[in-house]
Amino acid sequence: MTSLGGGSGERDGETATASRIRDAAIARFARDGFRAGLRTIAADAGVTAGLIVHHFGSKDGLRRACDEQVLEFMRREKEKALTDGTGTMLLAQMAQVEQFAPMVQYLLRSMQAGGQLAAQLIEHMIGDAEAYLSAGEAAGVVRPSRDRAARTRYLAYQATGSMLLWFTLHGADAEPEKFPVLFRRYMEELALPALELFTEGLLVDRSMLDEYLMYVPDPPSTPDNAADSDGTAS
Amino acid sequence: MTSLGGGSGERDGETATASRIRDAAIARFARDGFRAGLRTIAADAGVTAGLIVHHFGSKDGLRRACDEQVLEFMRREKEKALTDGTGTMLLAQMAQVEQFAPMVQYLLRSMQAGGQLAAQLIEHMIGDAEAYLSAGEAAGVVRPSRDRAARTRYLAYQATGSMLLWFTLHGADAEPEKFPVLFRRYMEELALPALELFTEGLLVDRSMLDEYLMYVPDPPSTPDNAADSDGTAS
DNA sequence: CACCAGATTAAACACTTGTTCAATCACCCG
DNA sequence: CGGGTGATTGAACAAGTGTTTAATCTGGTG
Structure with missing residues (x-):
């Protein structure tokens, strides 16, 4: 499975890898809590820890991206x-x-x-x-x-x-x-x-x-x- | 103030320092959450990190002691x-x-x-x-x-x-x-x-x-x- | 006093954390 | 083909974690 067909795709201006990282982060944060390490998330997404901060600036940036994604997902689903x-x-x-x-x-x-x-x-x-x-x-x-x-x-x-x-x-x-x-x-x-x-x-x-x-x-x-x-x- | 007169005293078989550490841990955990470091708690109690594990075995042991203390405190207060x-x-x-x-x-x-x-x-x-x-x-x-x-x-x-x-x-x-x-x-x-x-x-x-x-x-x-x-x- | 047990400390250890850096890789444009 | 740009990596860094260890200090007992 290369991409989740249903709920989560790339947002505008986002590379496919970045969104894959973000989704992996959401899943990992959901499973382990926010103390989950960057290297664990990176392994889940099949990349390196350095790449995460390259894309999101910092762990906090990554979490902000996750928050935004979840919030927008909620907004989308609410109307259905x-x-x-x-x-x-x-x-x-x-x-x-x-x-x-x-x-x-x-x-x-x-x-x-x-x-x-x-x-x-x-x-x-x-x-x-x-x-x-x-x-x-x-x-x-x-x-x-x-x-x-x-x-x-x-x-x-x-x-x-x-x-x-x-x-x-x-x-x-x-x-x-x-x-x-x-x-x-x-x-x-x-x-x-x-x-x-x-x-x-x-x-x-x-x-x-x-x-x-x-x-x-x-x-x-x-x-x-x-x-x-x-x-x-x- | 060497000891808090009201709610927390030494339990049986516990040295005064140990109970002071425990109370400091409760306060610090309450303030910062359980990710608070042992050295911070030690500083609060005026001791060293090593002494904490000497008395409580590990950080988890310390937390168990805190739990027990709070639970027993609740039991005591409930009757009043x-x-x-x-x-x-x-x-x-x-x-x-x-x-x-x-x-x-x-x-x-x-x-x-x-x-x-x-x-x-x-x-x-x-x-x-x-x-x-x-x-x-x-x-x-x-x-x-x-x-x-x-x-x-x-x-x-x-x-x-x-x-x-x-x-x-x-x-x-x-x-x-x-x-x-x-x-x-x-x-x-x-x-x-x-x-x-x-x-x-x-x-x-x-x-x-x-x-x-x-x-x-x-x-x-x-x-x-x-x-x-x-x-x-x- | 000698001696021992426990309290206490400072330092080191092994490990994880988030972040940085230089180097490599892939690809697109001219 | 040349060159540049961003993706990507592996290693290193600095700071923090809990825990261990050896040494020191302290007080009580024979």
């Missing part, structure tokens, strides 16, 4: 499938495709490490969830919230974070071929409690919520909360 | 405060105490890396949540679930995972002194949507849940789900 508002479903679908699994795994690794890609991705997901939840509200299937932006962020963090933690603890590090089945297991384990919580809630009465609403002076709409730049300076 | 069933409140309280903040931060690092401590901790939290939710059900304030064990795991992963992700993305790495205020910000941002979701749910009608219950053949109780025996074995 409907999300459930949190991106979890989208990721689950992509992880089933053997070709795309490394990308998803790279993404998880990126979130473990907390890079810029992770932040961008989360913001994307929040944006999608915002649209999705708004549509749901308009259609009358989603309850309105007292603070829509806060709820959107909350749901996105919940969905993504729990998935991240689950994979971290269940050793998604190990064999990449286990990844798709792990993903399915996660979804199966999660579906019922999630649906229960979303349709029926957890608590029987409203006392805790009402107490909180009584206690907190801040009214529903806080425009500066959506930006999340700094917010509370005290 | 009521949890909200997920451990989040407990962590939030502890993070406010300047002395304990490194422990909490070490814990987050441990979950980022996915070690054994993280798995143990999550199991602890799930156990606590189990008891707490059961008590809530008995008291009539928590709705019963069709699969209590699955819901418990789900809630624990949600709470812990979203917190982990939030801190990873909001740069809890940087300044340790920012950690307590970051924690408070997280709780404030989270409280309203969480309470809303827990008391009112997200969806207006039950169609999605009913569809799922119709579609899935598996009845509520799956005994092998509660144990989750294999864990991180690979």
Whole structure:
């Protein structure tokens, strides 16, 4: 196999070898984490370590190229499938495709490490969830919230974070071929409690919520909360 | 200050220097992650790198000692405060105490890396949540679930995972002194949507849940789900 | 005091890391 | 064919890693 036919081709101004290196790096970073050495990646791509820095400047440059590739891949795929508002479903679908699994795994690794890609991705997901939840509200299937932006962020963090933690603890590090089945297991384990919580809630009465609403002076709409730049300076 | 009076003293059979090294390691691991070098930790503790391996055998031995210390610290603290069933409140309280903040931060690092401590901790939290939710059900304030064990795991992963992700993305790495205020910000941002979701749910009608219950053949109780025996074995 | 065990150190070791450098190779243009 | 340009290599470098080893220091016991 000289080139992966499906997901990853050369970007403009990129030689075939460079993109091969980049793909090998994504796969290796996904498998071993970002502490993987340049020589290992070079061996995967059938080249030398020196050539990598010749093409990408440095290891950090290589990682930036990987980030960009994964992000653009996500952008492309997003239009081909409907999300459930949190991106979890989208990721689950992509992880089933053997070709795309490394990308998803790279993404998880990126979130473990907390890079810029992770932040961008989360913001994307929040944006999608915002649209999705708004549509749901308009259609009358989603309850309105007292603070829509806060709820959107909350749901996105919940969905993504729990998935991240689950994979971290269940050793998604190990064999990449286990990844798709792990993903399915996660979804199966999660579906019922999630649906229960979303349709029926957890608590029987409203006392805790009402107490909180009584206690907190801040009214529903806080425009500066959506930006999340700094917010509370005290 | 020769010894930290509050949280960390010598354990039995441990010299004062050893515990000083261990505490320095916890703080340094919390600050820089587990890739922190032995020489850095040694400098923090005012000793040499060789002495560390003399006392702990290896870097991994040192990390095991740190894990054990943090875990035992958590065990001790757990009895002094009521949890909200997920451990989040407990962590939030502890993070406010300047002395304990490194422990909490070490814990987050441990979950980022996915070690054994993280798995143990999550199991602890799930156990606590189990008891707490059961008590809530008995008291009539928590709705019963069709699969209590699955819901418990789900809630624990949600709470812990979203917190982990939030801190990873909001740069809890940087300044340790920012950690307590970051924690408070997280709780404030989270409280309203969480309470809303827990008391009112997200969806207006039950169609999605009913569809799922119709579609899935598996009845509520799956005994092998509660144990989750294999864990991180690979 | 002599002696020993443990704490502690400084230096070296073997290894990996990312990066640099000069040399070679391949190919395209004139 | 000549020449130049970028791809590519292998070796070297400097810095860092965890670990080992021999030596020194220290304190308690006979």
